[in-house]
Amino acid sequence: MFTNNMAARMKMFRQPIQRLVMGNLHKNCGHPERLNRCWKLCSQQARPLTSVPNSDKQYTVVTEKDGIRKIHLNDPKKRNALSLAMLQSLKRDLLHKSADQELRVIILSAEGPVFSSGHDLKELTSATGREFHRKVFDACTEVMLLLQEIHVPVIAQVAGLATAAGCQLVASCDIAVASEKARFGTPGAKVGLFCSTPGVALGRAVPRKVAMEMLFTGDTISAQDALQHGLISKIVPEDKLEEETQNVARKICEYSSSVIALGKSCFYSQMRRSREDAYREASQVMIDNLSLKDGQEGIHAFIKKGHPTWSHSWDKAHD
Numbered sequence: 001m002f003t004n005n006m007a008a009r010m011k012m013f014r015q016p017i018q019r020l021v022m023g024n025l026h027k028n029c030g031h032p033e034r035l036n037r038c039w040k041l042c043s044q045q046a047r048p049l050t051s052v053p054n055s056d057k058q059y060t061v062v063t064e065k066d067g068i069r070k071i072h073l074n075d076p077k078k079r080n081a082l083s084l085a086m087l088q089s090l091k092r093d094l095l096h097k098s099a100d101q102e103l104r105v106i107i108l109s110a111e112g113p114v115f116s117s118g119h120d121l122k123e124l125t126s127a128t129g130r131e132f133h134r135k136v137f138d139a140c141t142e143v144m145l146l147l148q149e150i151h152v153p154v155i156a157q158v159a160g161l162a163t164a165a166g167c168q169l170v171a172s173c174d175i176a177v178a179s180e181k182a183r184f185g186t187p188g189a190k191v192g193l194f195c196s197t198p199g200v201a202l203g204r205a206v207p208r209k210v211a212m213e214m215l216f217t218g219d220t221i222s223a224q225d226a227l228q229h230g231l232i233s234k235i236v237p238e239d240k241l242e243e244e245t246q247n248v249a250r251k252i253c254e255y256s257s258s259v260i261a262l263g264k265s266c267f268y269s270q271m272r273r274s275r276e277d278a279y280r281e282a283s284q285v286m287i288d289n290l291s292l293k294d295g296q297e298g299i300h301a302f303i304k305k306g307h308p309t310w311s312h313s314w315d316k317a318h319d
Contacts, residue, residue, distance in 0.1 A: 059089040067104035068249045076112030082165045083120035087139040105249040109157040118164025144172045151261035157245040158182045168198035171205040176232040177245045178223045185220030256294035256310040293317045
């Protein structure tokens with residue numbers, strides 16, 4: 001639904017946005033369905049940054065500095081498989097204090113030579129049963145959706161191999177920085193389990209025929225091929241991977257967090273629409289953006305050849 005009335009748009013989804021990102025996020029005008037879904041996920045965030053209940057194993061390691069949260073997959077002995085426990089840990093780490101105004105960027109990285117090998121196949125045998133299988137794939141879907149629905153940009157820092165749901169994880173991130181040694185694949189057909197869910201993210205990141213070849217043959221592609229087809233954003237030497245990923249994150253932190261959040265929400269929303277409807281929605285969002293205090297701050301600073309002082313708020317400059 002589209003409307004030219006800003007007050008009506010704000011009223012329409014004031015509740016799901018409230019407390020989602022920061023105190024004044026109810027003034028945001030992102031896409032209602034997306035924000036409703038993200039609000040439901042964020043409502044679960046009041047939990048400590050731990051791995052899995054009743055487990056001493058730390059599946060992820062989290063650090064946070066200067067607005068940049070790094071979530072490090074920490075199960076190298078199992079090739080950082082996206083087990084149910086790993087997925088639950090990832091979800092908690094993504095949502096932990098996600099409404100904190102200080103959170104500006106999230107980076108996903110991994111311990112060892114494999115970024116992630118995908119699902120833990122030992123969890124997907126007949127012995128575990130259909131209901132457990134459903135829990136695994138439901139948890140995986142929640143994490144993949146959350147990566148694009150959370151208000152801050154998410155960057156994949158890929159040093160090694162990313163296959164199956166691991167490749168899906170990379171494809172679902174907003175930005176992906178990879179080393180020259182990184183490789184990507186969807187080899188499910190080789191073990192009798194077609195990569196149908198990884199194909200959802202892969203098919204939205206690379207051309208259809210490239211995705212189908214990867215899915216049908218199970219062959220991996222190089223970092224260079226992944227860059228050429230749009231699966232990743234850039235390639236850097238292995239010893240520069242951490243530095244370059246941090247550079248990208250710090251660059252994002254230079255800008256207004258409210259403007260970035262508004263832009264991210266609009267981008268994914270308009271991509272699902274027809275070209276005409278996409279322009280209609282994006283045009284309205286730009287008008288809404290102009291009414292933000294930070295929208296006017298940036299424009300005035302540009303006109304005066306100065307530097308903007310961002311409020312990172314959803315305060316309005318005008319109606």
